[in-house]
Amino acid sequence: MDLKAYVLKKHPGLLRYANSDKMVLKRLKRAIKYSYKSRFYARKLKDAGVVPDRIKTLSDFNEMVPPTTREELVEAGPYDTLAVRPGEKCMIYSQTSGTTGGHVPLWVTRDEIERSVGMAVSLPVFQDMMSPKDVVALCYPYTRTLAGRMADMINQKRGVTIIPMGTRNNMYPPEEVVDTLLRLKPTILGSVATDAFSYANILMDRGIDPTSLGIRLIVSGAEPLSSSRAKVLGKLYGCRALSLLGQNEVGVAIPCRNNVLHLPSFAMYTEVYREDGTKADPGEKGHSIVTPTWREAQPILRYVTGDVIALHDDPCPCGLPLPSMEIFGRKRTLIRINGRDIYPIELEDILYRSHINGPWYRITVRSEGLHIEIEHRGKAAELNEGIRRNFQKELGVPSTVDIVEPGTLYDYREVRPGKALSRVVDEISGKGEIIEGA
Numbered sequence: 195m196d197l198k199a200y201v202l203k204k205h206p207g208l209l210r211y212a213n214s215d216k217m218v219l220k221r222l223k224r225a226i227k228y229s230y231k232s233r234f235y236a237r238k239l240k241d242a243g244v245v246p247d248r249i250k251t252l253s254d255f256n257e258m259v260p261p262t263t264r265e266e267l268v269e270a271g272p273y274d275t276l277a278v279r280p281g282e283k284c285m286i287y288s289q290t291s292g293t294t295g296g297h298v299p300l301w302v303t304r305d306e307i308e309r310s311v312g313m314a315v316s317l318p319v320f321q322d323m324m325s326p327k328d329v330v331a332l333c334y335p336y337t338r339t340l341a342g343r344m345a346d347m348i349n350q351k352r353g354v355t356i357i358p359m360g361t362r363n364n365m366y367p368p369e370e371v372v373d374t375l376l377r378l379k380p381t382i383l384g385s386v387a388t389d390a391f392s393y394a395n396i397l398m399d400r401g402i403d404p405t406s407l408g409i410r411l412i413v414s415g416a417e418p419l420s421s422s423r424a425k426v427l428g429k430l431y432g433c434r435a436l437s438l439l440g441q442n443e444v445g446v447a448i449p450c451r452n453n454v455l456h457l458p459s460f461a462m463y464t465e466v467y468r469e470d471g472t473k474a475d476p477g478e479k480g481h482s483i484v485t486p487t488w489r490e491a492q493p494i495l496r497y498v499t500g501d502v503i504a505l506h507d508d509p510c511p512c513g514l515p516l517p518s519m520e521i522f523g524r525k526r527t528l529i530r531i532n533g534r535d536i537y538p539i540e541l542e543d544i545l546y547r548s549h550i551n552g553p554w555y556r557i558t559v560r561s562e563g564l565h566i567e568i569e570h571r572g573k574a575a576e577l578n579e580g581i582r583r584n585f586q587k588e589l590g591v592p593s594t595v596d597i598v599e600p601g602t603l604y605d606y607r608e609v610r611p612g613k614a615l616s617r618v619v620d621e622i623s624g625k626g627e628i629i630e631g632a
């Protein structure tokens with residue numbers, strides 16, 4: 195077992211030392227020196243006049259090392275950012291969805307992915323909430339991203355039984371996934387939340403209550419999932435639902451049993467800035483710049499993620515001494531309602547204070563208020579009233595609510611398209627459809 199993984203598993207308190215400024219700086223300087231192995235960074239750091247030995251503090255690092263943008267990585271192409279060449283080590287390629295213009299190439303070596311898996315398995319969430327007795331249905335994508343592959347490896351290492359199905363593929367279209375869930379009776383479902391809602395609706399079409407399946411944990415990934423929607427999803431299956439989220443380019447945050455996203459700060463350094471470029475306080479929303487410090491195939495320094503996050507350093511009740519984070523969305527997804535800045539995920543969080551069982555919703559932001567369409571089966575009048583009341587209370591704006599049959603906004607029986615679809619339409623700013631997720 196890797197030393198870090200061992201420490202994480204047996205002595206998590208030591209992470210406080212690993213997160214001291216001195217240790218973080220040491221890791222960052224090592225990451226800079228290593229990044230010279232890539233043609234892209236050798237050029238970029240030379241042009242910026244970076245001298246690693248002149249970096250004495252974290253502020254020096256923040257000020258002297260230039261940020262790296264998504265556009266730069268797309269432009270560099272699939273090979274220039276590599277520190278390891280094909281042939282030197284076994285490597286695996288993946289890329290971002292390209293929703294925001296061009297695919298960012300992402301590489302890992304086999305050793306690096308195995309190390310990450312070792313770390314992940316050592317985390318309490320996988321230690322406490324999974325056992326070799328579990329049967330895990332994996333409906334994450336197996337191609338383009340490393341989600342399915344990583345989940346497979348984590349599950350293999352944990353010794354559980356795996357049903358690899360993937361998502362958005364013709365081998366396991368949603369109906370086939372549901373047939374398989376019914377036949378094999380898994381105890382854990384790894385799935386994008388929207389797909390999990392879709393499977394529940396296919397079950398309900400067949401007159402089967404999803405709680406009868408016996409699933410006790412759902413781990414959602416690859417799309418933003420507000421905490422109230424996670425709770426509703428859990429209620430639908432009669433289980434706990436957690437959200438695992440991150441950015442392909444820099445790594446993922448891992449939820450604890452309280453569904454709080456913890457940052458693996460021993461492998462990643464996160465800076466958060468306000469709009470004016472000053473540093474955000476803990477708990478304050480800002481733009482994140484992230485340096486993964488543990489890369490082998492493809493070093494990345496000070497990556498401008500484009501995400502708006504809040505970093506919290508107060509202790510989580512779960513006891514894990516790692517900072518936690520909330521991800522709100524991208525700057526371009528920001529909406530202004532009644533003089534208040536709000537992200538789609540926050541609208542979703544208000545919406546799902548009501549129990550909604552359909553897979554899809556759409557919120558249209560208009561000057562006269564919100565128009566909300568939701569897919570739901572069951573009693574509508576009370577739900578309608580509750581949703582309007584929650585939005586009025588939270589945002590001070592009126593809303594109209596249309597409750598429609600599941601399948602009206604999006605056909606959950608079909609294989610979902612490769613590109614993300616929109617749930618929020620902003621008519622006030624003229625942005626139109628706001629695309630989030632994968």
Ligand SMILES: [Zn+2]
Nearest residue numbers: 450454510512
């Ligand atoms: Zn926690």
